[in-house]
Amino acid sequence: MIVRLVVVLAVVGLVVAVRVALDRRRRWSAEEALPGARFPAWVTEGADRTWVVFTTPYCASCGPIVEHLAVADPRARVVAVDASHDPGLARDFGVRRAPTVFEADGRGNPLRRFSGADAVREAVPA
Amino acid sequence: MMSTGPTPIDPRGPRTNQAVLAMALLVGFLADWRAVVPIFAVVLFLGAAFGPRYGPVLRFYAEVVKPRLGPPAELEDPRPPRFAAAVGVVFLVASAVAFLAGAPGLGWGLALVVAALAGLAAVTGVCVGCEVYLWLARLRGRPLTPAASP
Numbered sequence: 001m002i003v004r005l006v007v008v009l010a011v012v013g014l015v016v017a018v019r020v021a022l023d024r025r026r027r028w029s030a031e032e033a034l035p036g037a038r039f040p041a042w043v044t045e046g047a048d049r050t051w052v053v054f055t056t057p058y059c060a061s062c063g064p065i066v067e068h069l070a071v072a073d074p075r076a077r078v079v080a081v082d083a084s085h086d087p088g089l090a091r092d093f094g095v096r097r098a099p100t101v102f103e104a105d106g107r108g109n110p111l112r113r114f115s116g117a118d119a120v121r122e123a124v125p126a
Numbered sequence: 127m128m129s130t131g132p133t134p135i136d137p138r139g140p141r142t143n144q145a146v147l148a149m150a151l152l153v154g155f156l157a158d159w160r161a162v163v164p165i166f167a168v169v170l171f172l173g174a175a176f177g178p179r180y181g182p183v184l185r186f187y188a189e190v191v192k193p194r195l196g197p198p199a200e201l202e203d204p205r206p207p208r209f210a211a212a213v214g215v216v217f218l219v220a221s222a223v224a225f226l227a228g229a230p231g232l233g234w235g236l237a238l239v240v241a242a243l244a245g246l247a248a249v250t251g252v253c254v255g256c257e258v259y260l261w262l263a264r265l266r267g268r269p270l271t272p273a274a275s276p
Contacts, residue, residue, distance in 0.1 A: 007155070012152070015242065022250050058202075061134075
């Protein structure tokens, strides 16, 4: 019985440890300094400001976030970039999850970065 | 862009399923109650094979828990968690076979793998089976059909 209890506690401890590690990593990711990369012209050309939304095909919340930004900030352009089709760009910008959203100026310089749909909705309310 | 594919689901449904599964398997292991393995193999199979309406825990979440909660912050594609549940069924069936073959150590080992991964998914949202599904889809080079918008 004691052995079984130790095994159960080990499994629970492992899960909790992974959760704590992930929480730390997510906080770091959200506060991460913007990378030095600049968005290519096809992403930001023709607009003073662009919301660049990194998506994946299985990201169910990415479509609604694109629509949310288009409605909440009609003065800015909104561009969805499928990270699975453009992995190089996603890698350049350190994208690890979808949606990851950047606000960029007209020259392609990233201004702000958000990880996750909640962070975007909080920063850019409807 | 997001107009085809299955309707996105509330991810808290599969998370509830995974939490109940992990708890049940850990308690079953603690009490050496081996029947919990085939019982939850059937519970997982019903949801994975026939959809959330037929999975007892998924249905309990949809009819009892969800109405008391607010809308989900995010939705998810139903295919990866269904695949993950199917993998869980395979492991639990193998575990039950191990028990029947007189190898309880192997049986509980397989069940504890399922419990750990289900607990991980429930607590962190990291679904290893879902990641395997995405990896296989990429490996096969299949065009990935996006999930429909709600």
